[in-house]
Amino acid sequence: MTEDKNETAAAKSLRHDLLTPINQIIGYGEMLEEEAAADGHENYLGDLKKIGIAARDLLAKIDSLPLDGHEGNGAPAKNPPGSGPGVSAPGVSVSGVQSGEYVAPAGSREEEEPEKPARILVVDDVELNRSMLSRRLGKRGYDVEVAEGGAEALEMIREKAFDIVLLDIMMPEVSGYDVLEEVRKEKSPLELPIIMATAKDEGEDVVSAFKLGANDYITKPIDFPVALARIETQLSRKRAMEQSKRLTVELERHNQFIRKTFGRYLSKDIVENLLSSPEGLALGGEKRTITILMSDLRGFSALSEKLDPEQVVAMLNGYLGKMADVVTHHNGTIDEFIGDAVLVLFGAPTAREDDVQQAAACALEMQLAMKEVNEENKKNGFPELEMGIALNTGECVVGNIGSQKRAKYGVVGSHVNLTGRIESYTVGGQILVSAATAKLLEGELVLGDELKLGAKGFKAPVVVYDLLGMKGRFNLSLPKRTEEMRALVRDIPTHLAILDGKHVKEDDVPGAFLSLSLCDALISSDRELHKLANLRLRCTGLNGVIIPSDLYAKVTDASNGRYTIRFTSVPDEIKSYFRSILANEVA
Known part of the structure; x- marks a missing residue:
């Protein structure tokens, strides 16, 4: 045997x-x-x-x-x-390729030479074989190098970049199998295609080559048109893989740009929804119960008129940047920045079990973050800012709103308007929460006074509460006001007008300061004032001259012709005036 x-x-x-x-x-x-x-x-x-x-x-x-x-x-x-795998006798069609003619794969352009010709390494221990094959490939526009043995081939593959290798199996010392096995430790069949070219055509040799990672197998005598077709097929696959990699890298770079750019304005959920599916851009909406947070700076319009545009933008960006960080930390969706106002959604586009809790905690942390904002403003020579916040929960329509050319993820409904109305009643440093939201968080919130507000579209008065803190895992509370009003030794005259939005509702009427702090005052007025009314006050200096700056305030309490007001915008000139009064005119 x-x-x-x-x-x-x-x-x-x-x-x-x-x-x-x-x-x-x-x-x-x-x-x-x-x-x-x-x-x-x-x-x-x-x-x-x-x-x-x-x-x-x-x-x-x-x-x-x-x-x-x-x-x-x-x-x-x-x-x-010559009719084994990858070869054919004259006139016999193999895999759709006629012997004696080269058919380019679909999508390739044989007439156009590539900008960089494919680099082919021909490995054969017989010089005549190397010379013949390299010359014929070179005439077809390929960049061809040769190796006379397995050891030299391995060294060249390590040092140079090749697009494909034609590898003979039967070579002394280091065989084609040895080369193939070593190369596949570092380069996959897609990264470096290898076609085995040999006189051996037994089935076991083909199987061994494929098991070691060969891409294809052609037998000698090599039918050159078929060899060309198989080489170009492997190169096309390699180009497709490289193009796919490039597109993947470009897509990720594009997505990172979108995340970096729009992530500053939209929540991570909206950005990822847009990136993950084209359907995320489709126009349309759905009804959903969400919690809405709306914040606004008190008296910012008056402040901005006294600053350079660059200063206004710098101050606003610092404030909005800090608020955006707090919102995203609590999984809120920043729906809009409207000047100095911020509209935030909790429960859209992604709903979570703790959306309402996160909304309340977010509002408290936003107010607490104002200390850091104002410390930065002080360093930059900017005025101090105060913010009011409203929270409300109700059913709204959410989704992509707009046209095919321009759309945004947004929210519409009466509860959006109600939240805005509630926010308009806040004073600086205050959070007003609707009864609907408070009920959902019963036992978790620390609430102050109950207020009843009139709101358009709602027949009954809207009940809201002053949010002071939160129990449980968040354990947050707003600082108590430490500055108390001081009684004045004499009445300080002023003139006041009631505002409807930003417009004066009626003519000025006389009034007087009875008690004062840098944040609040007790005043008298010849006109009846309602609780939560917005006021514009014009102060008269101790010398009898009207100070040329407007003071804005909100009525927080009313009793027997006396009214407690909270300042919402205090110009520097009036702050100095108040300090002078507190230094010289207190009991």
């Missing part, structure tokens, strides 16, 4: 040694035939074709020599030599 195997191996080796020079004759004959046709030497073409036919006939006879009692390669009958 052992002797039979040795005889078979010896016969195979002899057959390989005979096939190699015949394959060279066929290959060089085809190359000369191409060159003769290209140079117009048609009188040589007939003889060159005869040489090829004779060589292939001899090849067939050698290939049919019996091995171990079987015909040819151990198979009872077989196709003519």
Whole structure:
């Protein structure tokens, strides 16, 4: 049995040694035939074709020599030599490719040379094979380098970048299998395609090559048009992979830009929703119960008129940036920045079980963050800011609102208007929460006074509460006001007018300051004032001259013609005036 195997191996080796020079004759004959046709030497073409036919006939006879009692390669009958995987006899179609002609893969452009020709490494221990194949590939526009053995091939692959490798299997010392196995430790079949080119065509050799990571397998004599087609197929796959990688990188860079740019204004949920599915951009909405937070700076319009535009923007950006950080920390969706106002949604586009709790905690932390905002303003020479916040829960329509050209994720409904109305009643440092929101957080909130407000679209008065803090896991509370009003030794005259929005509702009427702090005052007035009315006051200096700046305030309590007011915007000139009064005119 052992002797039979040795005889078979010896016969195979002899057959390989005979096939190699015949394959060279066929290959060089085809190359000369191409060159003769290209140079117009048609009188040589007939003889060159005869040489090829004779060589292939001899090849067939050698290939049919019996091995171990079987015909040819151990198979009872077989196709003519060269018709194994990836090759074909003259005139026989293999995988849709006709012998003698090269058909470019779909989508490729054979007429156009690529900007950078593909780099091919041809590895073969026989010089004539390397020379013949490299010359024919070079004529087709490829950038070809050769290696005469496995060790040299490995060194070249480590040092240089190749697009594809044509690798002979039977080489001394380091075989094609060894090279393939080593390369696949670092480069995948998509990163570096490898086509095995050899005279061996037994099934077990094909299986071994594919198991080690070969991309394709062609047998000698190499049918050059088929080889070209298979090379271009592998290169096309490689280009597609590289293009896919580039597109993936570009898409991620694009998405990162969107996250970085729009993430400053939209919540992470909205941005990720837009990126994850095209449907996220579709116009449309749905009814949903959400909690709405609306904040606004008190007296900012008056302040902005006294500052340069650059200062206004810098101060506003510092404030909004800090508020945005607090909102995103509590999973809120910043729906809009409207000047110095902020509209935040909790429960859209993504609903969470603790949306209402997060909204209340967010409002408290926003007020607490104003201390840091004002410390930064002081460093920059900006005035101190105060903010009012409203919280309300109700059913609204949320979704992408607008047109095909311009749309935004937004919210509409009566509860949005109600939240805005509640916010208009707040004073600086205050949070007013609707009864609907307070009920959902019963036992979790620390509430102050109950107020009843009139609101358009609501027949009954709207009940709201002064939010002072929160129990439980958030454990937050607003600082108590430490500055108390001081009684004045004499009445300080003033003139006041009631505001409807930002417009004066009626003419000024006389009034007087009875008690004062830098935040509040007790005044008298010849006109009846209602609780939560907005006022504009004009102060008269101790010298009897009217100070040319307006003071804005809100009525927080009313009793027997006396009114407690909370200042919402105090110009620097009036602050100085009040300090002078508190230093000299108190009881």
